[in-house]
Amino acid sequence: MAKGKARRREVANQEPFPIWSLLGAILATVFAGWMLVFSGLNMDKEVRVLHGDGVKGTFTVVDRNCTRQACSWTGRFVSDDGRIVVPSITTGDLSSRDAPLGSQVSVIYGGDALYSDGSFEWAGYFRLIIYALIFAAIAVALWHGTITWAMRRIRRP
Numbered sequence: 024m025a026k027g028k029a030r031r032r033e034v035a036n037q038e039p040f041p042i043w044s045l046l047g048a049i050l051a052t053v054f055a056g057w058m059l060v061f062s063g064l065n066m067d068k069e070v071r072v073l074h075g076d077g078v079k080g081t082f083t084v085v086d087r088n089c090t091r092q093a094c095s096w097t098g099r100f101v102s103d104d105g106r107i108v109v110p111s112i113t114t115g116d117l118s119s120r121d122a123p124l125g126s127q128v129s130v131i132y133g134g135d136a137l138y139s140d141g142s143f144e145w146a147g148y149f150r151l152i153i154y155a156l157i158f159a160a161i162a163v164a165l166w167h168g169t170i171t172w173a174m175r176r177i178r179r180p
Contacts, residue, residue: 041172048165051158058155062148077131077138078102082114084122096122100132112137 080102088095096117100109114137117128130137 041169044165044168044172048162048169051162051165055155055158055162058151058158062151062155077133078107079129079131080107082112082117082128082130082137084117084124084126084128085111087122087124100130100137102132107132114138 080100082096082098082100084096084098086097088097093115094117095113095115097111097113100112101107109132114130116137117130117139122128128139130139
C-alpha cells in the first residue's frame with residue numbers, strides 16, 4: 024500500500040505544469056466576462072421592447088440597403104401621439120422584409136433603435152449570454168485542472 028502512494032506521488036511530481044490549461048482558463052474567463060458585461064449593458068432596451076414597452080409609432084421607409092445577409096431601412100419615425108419625431112433613423116428589424124419605399128410600418132422605438140412588433144432582434148443578446156455561460160463552464164473545467172495540479176504539488180512530501 025505504501026508503495027502505491029509513493030508511486031502516485033512520484034508520477035504527480037513528474038507532471039509538467041499545465042500551461043495550456045492555465046492560459047485557456049484565463050482566456051475563457053476573460054471572454055465569458057466580456058460577453059456577460061456586453062450583453063448586460065445592452066439588454067435593458069431589448070427586454071423593454073420584448074414586453075412591448077417603448078414608444079409605439081410609425082416608421083416611414085425612405086431608403087433600403089440590402090446585402091446578402093440582411094437589409095437595413097432608413098426613414099422617419101413618428102410616435103402615435105406625435106410628440107416624438109426622429110427625422111432619420113436606421114433599423115435592421117422590420118417584419119415586412121419587402122417594405123417598399125414610402126411605406127409605413129408599425130414599430131416600437133426603444134430609445135436609440137426601432138423594433139417591429141413581434142421582433143426577435145433582442146434574441147441575439149440572450150444567445151450571447153448562453154455563449155458566455157458555456158465559456159464560463161469551460162473556464163471552470165480548465166481552472167479545476169490547473170488547481171488540481173497545484174494541489175498535488177503542495178501535498179508532496
